[in-house]
Amino acid sequence: MALDSKVPQGPIADKWTNYKNHIDLVNPANKRNIDVIVVGTGLAGGSAAATLAELGYNVKAFAYQDSPRRAHSIAAQGGINAAKNYQGDGDSTYRLFYDTVKGGDYRAREANVYRLAEVSANIIDQCVAQGVPFARDYGGLLDNRSFGGVLVSRTFYAKGQTGQQLLLGAYSAMNRQIGRGKIQMYNRHEMMDVVLVDGKARGIITRNLVTGEVERHSAHAVVIASGGYGNVFFLSTNAMGSNVSASWKIHKKGAYFANPCYTQIHPTCIPVSGDHQSKLTLMSESLRNDGRIWVPAKLEDAQAIREGKKKPTDLSEDERDYYLERRYPAFGNLVPRDVASRAAKERCDAGFGVNATGEAVYLDFADAIKRYGREQALIHGDHNPSAEKIDKLGKEVVKAKYGNLFQMYDKIVDENPYETPMMIYPAVHYTMGGTWVDYNLMTTIPGCYCIGEANFSDHGANRLGASALMQGLADGYFVLPYTIGDYLSDDIRTGKIPTDLPEFEEAEKSVKEQINFFVNNNGTKSVDHFHKRLGKIMWNKVGMARNAQGLTEAMAEIKALREEFWKDVKVPGSADTYNEELAKAGRVADFLELGELFAKDALVREESCGGHFREESAETEGPQKGEAKRDDVNFAFVSAWEYTGEPADAILHKEQLEFNDIELKTRSYK
Amino acid sequence: MSGVLSSSIGRKVAMAASAFFLMFFLLQHFVINLTSIFSADAFNELSHFMGTNPAVQFALQPVLIFGVVFHFVMGFVLELRNKQASVKYVKNNGAANSTWVSRNMIYSGLAILAFIVLHFIDFWFPEINHKYIANLPEDPSRYYGELVHKFHSPVRTGAYVAAFAFLALHLLHGFKSAFQSSGMSAKRAAKLETVSKIYAIGIPVGFIIIALFHHFNQH
Amino acid sequence: MDMNLKLKIWRQNGANDQGKMVDYSLSDVSPDMSFLEMLDVLNEQIINEGGEPIAFDHDCREGICGMCSLYINGEAHGPDRGITTCQLHMRKFKDGDTIYIEPFRAKAFPVIKDLVVDRTAFDRIQHQGGFISVNTSGNTQDANSLPISKHAADEAMDAATCIGCGACVATCKNSSAMLFVGAKVSQYALLPQGQVEAADRVRNMVAQMDAEGFGNCTNTGACEVECPKGISLDNIARMNREFFKANI
Ligand SMILES: Cc1cc2nc3c(=O)[nH]c(=O)nc-3n(C[C@H](O)[C@H](O)[C@H](O)COP(=O)(O)OP(=O)(O)OC[C@H]3O[C@@H](n4cnc5c(N)ncnc54)[C@H](O)[C@@H]3O)c2cc1C
Ligand code: HEM
């Protein structure tokens, strides 16, 4: 099947408006006869479910947590972008569009990104109307902060809990519709498979995680909004339950999976502390506004620190290597995430890492405390403040800005970051890859849509800070509700989809078979055992720096691990009760397939772009020596993989990317 | 009203309202009793007024009785409902997050209730008997003597002292709680902290002093 | 220094089972582990011994989703302050300690299994008014056309940080949900957008709260102390005022 992105004709700025003016609509009376399933109630799914219900569709929404409010969108800290230009600093729809495409290293679809920038302003209006308490200035107007990789201040925020507040906004919109009976909410339900009838998505099979019951649900369209798959690395900043299963199931039924290897490794996370580690915690990017990143300049100092013989505060200025400021004088500590992460890995690999494991660098606020302290003293009219006073005033400012993050760090690491520099290390954070969708957000299965982090999204090969929240809400509030209507207008005479069709029976049967297999397998190793081993392979060979040999090995190792998993996995308990091990087994089974496709995708992409760094494709001379080298001639395409059985045999379809409104350039932050 | 009383917040506010009334009554009672230390005549005069004024007797007194009954009945109702709503822990460390007095209002309340019963038997029944049943002649100067006489017995005085100790415990939480229940913000309630302590400790201690004063000053 | 611990953990096989405390011992616990990582290790040990692992709720493991919910040594979210169970670290305990682990208990939070409880009563309360009725039209008024004082916005934000974990209910001797409901009512009461529906909101949410079988607040203040997000008792007082206004 040839890929058709269905991008509307016309100038980029008019595409979305023209599109909306010409699509088919469903009249309100008919919407009552149409059912839509939404899998996932994070920012994307929650906003979509609420809006579809407002429009009059009957929505059935599913989440594996006990409430929509707990989706992992809740964890987003920093903020959400919107081209409001409230600060009057020259922001515009075009500039947001441009920054996003450039930040993504020119691997995103122009028309989608433009639309995203276009609706971004509506998101803020909508959220404020819902009662989302964004930060405000003393005049009562909305405040903004700035994020990495851009030159304007367009990030709206609610303390360090922006994702939480936006999700609670979407949740409240859902609550209103649940109260009215327009959304039926299925908490603690996991989607186990999608059901196709005559080639169209017409329902799903779920497992009730409390009772273990396997259930059939039918609808006229199915929307997947199940979030990212970073947990394929076992350790990531994702929630423990985050998974690829919903996306993977539709992939196996015909939805192409795009760019699986585009992963964002976030530079500022709390380092791993030991084998017991179950997840990693992000320290918001906003910290890089004030923190300076460094490692010891001398190997012997690094070693002394690792052995606990020296403290970071013992080192003088010239014994420190502020390597980002050294390598990237123009952007310094505020280079984009992919660049900052690779630079940290480079230093640690060279032996300059600072914690016991050698995998950490410092994020130091001492200078910021001094700078703010002096500033405050002046504001208080003290022109000759003592060092203690500067220190005290400075710490107050830092606390007001980042207090909750500092507390979080202190609780986890048991060190006071006001006194000693934080230790940070890159960690898997976000997946730009995902289910391939066209301009309508429809996958290659008719009637099956994919939104939010789960789709291959608008971020190309690297996502800029504060733009995932924007994308999730744009998809759910403002894009999908239109595009899905165009499809559903053909379904007004279809009537209810019966769940006793053979297709449902078939799907249910295979789901039950898999469940029974797991509980009866009597293997010897726990699910986590396999998940951790998969994570190690992924991190070591498909992580921040990749090469052909490692990737080839990884593919073979993952395949072998998968085979071992199916032979030897041990799932205690029974199928008909609450059984978390069973739920995990299903998810890890899918990760074990995805992992291999992930490595294959990375192997095929013989260029470096964004979060994907191929060691073979680096600049070898000139001022950019050692930096990632993109290959626009051969790789300006989206890789969309078709499932055929074994992940290694997946078929590659290329969606060629065209850049008509933005000129392709090398990203330089020097 | 009944609609409001059937809601949890309504009950809470009603509880606070009855408590405010009781606290006001207590204050007034205290002031009158206090005079007994300084002047038998003043005490007699005030007591006589309270005991014979029709407004006090036929308006305030029934309200007071209703207030007391309402307060403890509502207290029991709340306690029962709360017991029903909760499930016991195998290990619970209540002291980590709340005061003992706040968790045991029902016990301090029960002790006060026991005292009130005693008090009724002691002061109030003879009063009613004197005035309305036996129809004994008016004697505006009898009150002081009766009061002093009551505190003759060490047992009774002891019970009286103990009851007021419980009242202090009850009020140590109750005073602030009533304000919080009726919607006062915590910032303002914090300013009440001292007033609360003065009231909750001062008044019961005052009552105790009065009792001891008369006990040890028997003529 | 690694620790050896004795654990007393509530095991209950489903809602209708009686349930009881079961003893476990665990050795070589690193003080750097989080409390839930300690339970992960215990579960791995139980699985390897052929038993059924202990069920407990958790997801984000960074103190924001509100899913984790343990009553540890008699306190909701354990002995530390201002954090959830998933943020509690083993360095708060000593070698040789005995740790009691129970589910959040309240009649309105029935046990699903072991340490997992059903907190959907909270959702049902929100369905009755935890929202502002505004449709997603794409032409809502501009966000800055309605200035809101920074003070009110900040206070609304403080109320809105509630993560819906239920520690307030679990710790309350009356199993009262007033801190949770008060926080939501307050968030909207503090914002101009919330005024139109204010009276109905507080009436309906309180009615649902009562119907779910939560107890009655007696102002012990335990909830505020144990709340991982520092939600203030002020929110209860504000809800009482709103309720009063709505019913006069
Ligand atoms: C720590 C952290 C901080 C971040 N900070 C920012 C930030 O500051 N700014 C920004 O823009 N972005 C940020 N991001 C990224 C952003 O938060 C996410 O990309 C975005 O919220 C994803 O939303 P979503 O709706 O697609 O998925 P999610 O919110 O992850 O929701 C997934 C939903 O799918 C359900 N689900 C999953 N699988 C199944 C299944 N098999 N069956 C049934 N239901 C299922 C879940 O129950 C859940 O409801 C951050 C991410 C993390 C992890
Ligand atoms: C008759 C015996 C009494 C009993 C059984 C009783 C019981 C209770 C109980 C169980 C409470 C807790 C309910 C709550 O905090 O909401 C309470 C609260 C209170 N009681 Fe009593 N009490 C009695 C007498 C008194 C008296 C005599 C006074 C004061 C003079 C008093 C003052 C208060 C106050 C101020 C409160 C707090 C009200 C609130 O929280 O809104 N009580 N009482």
Ligand code: SF4
């Ligand atoms: S008020 Fe606090 S304790 Fe209660 S649910 Fe909210 S965050 Fe949890």
Ligand code: FES
């Ligand atoms: S697991 Fe999310 S708050 Fe603890």
